[in-house]
Amino acid sequence: MRPVPTRRDLERLSEGQTLYPVDLTTAEAAALNTSQLVKAIPDELGWRITAEYWVGAVARGDLVVRVAPKIGAVQVLRLLAMADGAMDLAVDDERVEVADDADLSGVLARLFVLEAEHALAAGPLRGYRTEDQTLPVLRGRLRLRDQYLRRFGQLNPLEVTVDEWTLDTAENRLIRSAALVLLALPGLTPEVETHLRRLDRMLVEAERLVPGAALPAWQPTRLNARLHALLGLAELTLRHISVESTAGETVVHGFRVNMAHLFERIVARLLADVDPAWSAQVTLPLDQLETLVIRPDLVRDDGTGWSCVADTKYKVLDDAGKVSNADIYQLVTYCARLGLRAGHLIYADGGTAPPPYEVTGTDAAIAVHRIDLTATPDDLRAEVSALAATLTPRAEGKALRMAESA
Structure with a gap:
């Protein structure tokens, strides 16, 4: 006789697996269906949980669901890098030092930390950001048209354009935002969590991106060359990590990948390259x-x-x-x-x-x-x-x- 699955068994699902019966509340089942990582269908003895084409992890309160990919977490991240065009990102098994059945979100967080340690060893990169300001004294360049239209010829305050030397650049916004969404994922090791918090403090001047908003554009240059792989990983992270509010006050966090879509994107990109x-x-x-x-x-x-x-x-x-x-x-x-x-x-x-x-x-x-x-x-x-x-x-x-x- 097979043992009855428990809620903890949801943390050890594999791609294509079904668990039944599982004890869930209706709200928990609805949240899992919203996440798309698994399907939760009511049945006579409980909920039937099926993992199909999605892999990754989601958490709602104390309920954690993980689906391990058949091809291994490291290989999935390699494929994501290829599909997203992150050519500077190389995912090395020996460097990441995880098993093939390791949790996908855990591998992602560890890889991000390792890349950040290497890229930011010499400190964060500052840059110029151009912005319009209203100031009591002249600084930067006076915007004559705005001064006339907004101040009706008055000389104070002044409408100016200023080039700020700052940490609040598109690159640092991407890196800090990726670190913060990784911190919300379940199952991080204390070491990885400590490194992510340190990274957040290092880049605290960089504005955090609004979830769901378009990612800021950045240009690869000689000056930011050491950040290219980290930026590719940050963009990959922000595209695939979700933070979703449910009908209640509990929030669903998750990193999930649709393997069917990933396969299609890889073939499409590589075909178009040829x-x-x-x-x-x-x-x-x-x-x-x-x-x-x-x-x-x-x-x-x-x-x-x-x-x-x-x-x-x-x-x-x-x-x-x-x-x-x-x-x-x-x-x-x-x-x-x-x-x-x-x-x-x-x-x-x-x-x-x-x-x-x-x-x-x-x-x-x-x-x-x-x-x-x-x-x-x-x-x-x-x-x-x-x-x-x-x-x-x-x-x-x-x-x-x-x-x-x-």
Whole structure:
């Protein structure tokens, strides 16, 4: 007889796992559903908790839920860096010194601390910030138009523009804000928490960013070169950490990643790096009245029209190496709408792909490709680069002719 799951078991979930029955309040279950990390469905004996495509951790009061990724927390952070274009950020297993099953938010916080110690060893970077001020004495540059329109010719106070030499720069705002949201995550080690608080005190002059607001732009220069990797990590942190208010006064904190979206973003970015003709998530009308639409994950337009279509699937093929009927139906529809004779399914598991599916009654042949998400960044780039070569119209036509002659 299986033991009944407890609330503490929610801290040790793995991707794709289900726990039942779990004792939760209705408010707690609603908060977990809002977080999207897991699904909480009421059943006869309690709540059925299912972890699907999201990984990470969320906390509501004393309830903590963690979902460990199948490919390991360090690898997920590598993929996030690739998808977000943080090319200066290298995630090294030996440097982070964590196990593959380590908590994703804990790995992120430790990596941030290590990068901050290196980048800010010589102290925080100051910079000039230009701002408009109203002052009793002349400082900076007088704004004559504003002086006339606002003060009607009076000489006091003065409308001026000042270049401040300050810690309150876009770079330091990003770093401090990332440190503060990391501090709100559950399960931080005392060492990591101490370093994050020290970082907050060091940059206390930098204004904290408003949650949900657009991140400030910064320009990579020679002066801030030592901060590039840390800034990439700070932006990654702020994009994926959420602080959400629920219906009650308790706040939900969490760092979570949708692995299906992450896989799609990685393939889209790496394909576009090789061939800029690729675009992601293009919405097109399906019927004449435009009441139905399609939204392929990836389409290629070389300037003469649509030349290729592909969809990413964050799932493995079945034991026989076959794809689901629904995936084939989807690509056949895309091919019919775009006037293409071939469509492509890209799965997030390594191995040998099955031969193309030639759909009876149509001109469409659906090819299957497999990308190994456990590969190193260099190997992953090489895989997608090789895939891009097979998806060009010339290679596609050759594959179809070979399939027809077989």
